[in-house]
Amino acid sequence: MRLLIVEDEKRLAVSLAKGLTAEGFAVDVVHDGLEGLHLAGQGGYDLVVLDIMLPGMNGYRVCAALRAAGHDVPILMLTAKDGEYDEAEGLDTGADDYLTKPFSYVVLVARIRALLRRRGGGSASPVLTAGTLRLDTAARRVHRGEDEVTLTAKEFAVLEQLAVRAGEVVSKADILERVWDFAYDGDPNIVEVYISTLRRKLGAAAIRTVRGAGYRLEAR
Numbered sequence: 001m002r003l004l005i006v007e008d009e010k011r012l013a014v015s016l017a018k019g020l021t022a023e024g025f026a027v028d029v030v031h032d033g034l035e036g037l038h039l040a041g042q043g044g045y046d047l048v049v050l051d052i053m054l055p056g057m058n059g060y061r062v063c064a065a066l067r068a069a070g071h072d073v074p075i076l077m078l079t080a081k082d083g084e085y086d087e088a089e090g091l092d093t094g095a096d097d098y099l100t101k102p103f104s105y106v107v108l109v110a111r112i113r114a115l116l117r118r119r120g121g122g123s124a125s126p127v128l129t130a131g132t133l134r135l136d137t138a139a140r141r142v143h144r145g146e147d148e149v150t151l152t153a154k155e156f157a158v159l160e161q162l163a164v165r166a167g168e169v170v171s172k173a174d175i176l177e178r179v180w181d182f183a184y185d186g187d188p189n190i191v192e193v194y195i196s197t198l199r200r201k202l203g204a205a206a207i208r209t210v211r212g213a214g215y216r217l218e219a220r
Helices: 010-022 033-041 059-068 084-092 105-119 153-163 172-179 190-202
Strands: 002-006 026-030 047-051 075-079 097-100 127-130 133-136 141-144 147-149 207-210 214-217
Touching: 002 010, 002 033, 010 026, 010 105, 010 172, 026 033, 033 047, 033 059, 047 059, 047 105, 059 075, 075 105, 097 105, 105 153, 105 172, 127 153, 133 153, 153 172, 153 190, 153 214, 172 190, 172 214, 190 207
Parallel strands: 002 026, 002 047, 047 075, 075 097
Antiparallel strands: 127 133, 133 141, 141 147, 207 214
16 A cells, blocks of 8 residues: 655654554655645555645645545645644545644554545454454454453553564553654653553553563463
């Protein structure tokens, strides 16, 4: 699946491209609205991640121009703005979805996969298993054996990062980068808080701390 990122914040664009490449996508990045319109207009992309505030041509105009030219590629808009008016304007120009900065990487990937599934170009989200633990990443539900475990969105996101690499050590930095906002500069020990909460809900032995390295989800 080929994605085009049109984002003028270069640090954010590089982080997005790095993460999405690790998810298995082929990613191109441009930092200007006119260049984004040119590349997207050539076709060949399965989805466009489009910032609104861009040099050259803003995201609203890029989106409207693509739709006027008959391109139906899914467009996920990113913006530092918020409010119903901004969202409505973005959707009225033909965007398929809208995400306000700062955002969670996990939410971004979930929105991208949902748009690709809606288009028929992406496979359904998998069910992740580790022993008796089962995560349905499409329905965002967790079961331990026959019992459902209720998690908050953030708890689920942390657990998902451990489950996709079940049996491997996942570093605190990895979890922070993929679950928290890209702009997050708070206490990194927030990860430990969520790990502690997950242990209370799943059992103390479910997640093991590997000193100096990170955390490992055990298959039990």
